[in-house]
Amino acid sequence: MYSPKMLNFYRQLLATRNASFSTMKNLSTSTENHYDIIIAGGGMVGTTLACTLGKNPKLSNNKVLLLEGSKEIKYTPSEKYSNRVVALNPSTKSLLTRIGAWKRIESVRYGPVCKLQVWDALSDSMIEFEEDDMKKEVAFIVENNLLLHAVMEETKSLPNINIINEAKVKKCNLGMNIDDLVCVELESGKSFTCDLLVSTIICV
Numbered sequence: 001m002y003s004p005k006m007l008n009f010y011r012q013l014l015a016t017r018n019a020s021f022s023t024m025k026n027l028s029t030s031t032e033n034h035y036d037i038i039i040a041g042g043g044m045v046g047t048t049l050a051c052t053l054g055k056n057p058k059l060s061n062n063k064v065l066l067l068e069g070s071k072e073i074k075y076t077p078s079e080k081y082s083n084r085v086v087a088l089n090p091s092t093k094s095l096l097t098r099i100g101a102w103k104r105i106e107s108v109r110y111g112p113v114c115k116l117q118v119w120d121a122l123s124d125s126m127i128e129f130e131e132d133d134m135k136k137e138v139a140f141i142v143e144n145n146l147l148l149h150a151v152m153e154e155t156k157s158l159p160n161i162n163i164i165n166e167a168k169v170k171k172c173n174l175g176m177n178i179d180d181l182v183c184v185e186l187e188s189g190k191s192f193t194c195d196l197l198v199s200t201i202i203c204v
C-alpha cells in the first residue's frame with residue numbers, strides 16, 4: 001500500500017518531531033496486534049484523522065488503531081458554554097462536513113465569524129480578515145468538547161477503525177531499516193506494530 005519512499009518520508013517526519021529509533025528484533029508481530037496505521041493520541045486532531053482515513057473508500061482495506069490515553073468522555077450538551085474553543089477555517093469546516101461531523105456540530109451550536117481584527121500590542125499595526133464585505137464566514141468557533149464528540153461519534157461507526165481508550169503510549173520504536181515495523185508500547189505492557197505511525201503526542 002505504501003511505497004518505501006513514502007514510508008521513509010513518514011518515518012523521518014515522526015523522527016524530526018519527537019521519536020527515537022531503536023532496533024526491532026524482539027518484537028512480536030501477531031496479525032491481531034498489527035495495524036496498517038496507528039494514531040497515537042485521540043484528541044481533536046488524531047480522531048479527525050482516524051475518521052477521515054476510515055471514511056476514505058480507497059483506504060477501506062486498511063486496519064487503523066486509535067490509541068487514547070484517557071477514559072472515554074461522555075458529552076452532554078449544556079446551556080453553559082465550555083471555555084475551550086477552536087477557531088476553524090472554512091477548509092476545516094468542509095473536511096468536517098465531508099466526514100459527517102459538521103452536521104452533529106451544527107445540531108448543537110457554533111459561532112460564525114465574518115470579520116477578524118488583530119492588533120499588535122506594541123504598535124498601531126493591525127491585520128484584518130474579511131471576505132466579500134462580510135458576506136462569507138472567515139472562521140467558525142466551536143467548543144473543543146463538541147468537536148471531539150462529533151468526530152468521535154462518526155469514527156465509532158467505522159468498521160476498519162479500532163479505538164482503544166485508557167491506552168497510554170509509553171514508547172514508540174520506529175526501527176532502523178525501511179523493512180522494520182514500527183512498534184508502539186503501552187504503559188499497560190501491551191504492544192502493537194504498524195506500517196505507519198502518526199503521533200499527535202510526544203512519543204520517545
Ligand SMILES: Cc1cc2nc3c(=O)[nH]c(=O)nc-3n(C[C@H](O)[C@H](O)[C@H](O)COP(=O)(O)OP(=O)(O)OC[C@H]3O[C@@H](n4cnc5c(N)ncnc54)[C@H](O)[C@@H]3O)c2cc1C
Nearest residue numbers: 041042043044045046068069070085086087168169200201
Ligand atoms: C492551555 C491551552 C489553551 C489553548 N487555547 C486555545 C484556543 O483558545 N484556541 C485554539 O484554537 N487552540 C487553543 N489551544 C491549542 C489547542 O488546544 C490545540 O491546538 C489542540 O488541542 C491540538 O489538538 P490535538 O488533538 O493535537 O491535541 P490534544 O487535544 O492535546 O490531544 C492529544 C490527545 O492525546 C492524548 N494523549 C496524551 N498523551 C498520551 C499518551 N501517552 N498516550 C495516549 N494518548 C495520549 C490526550 O489524552 C489527548 O486526548 C490551547 C492549548 C492549551 C494547552
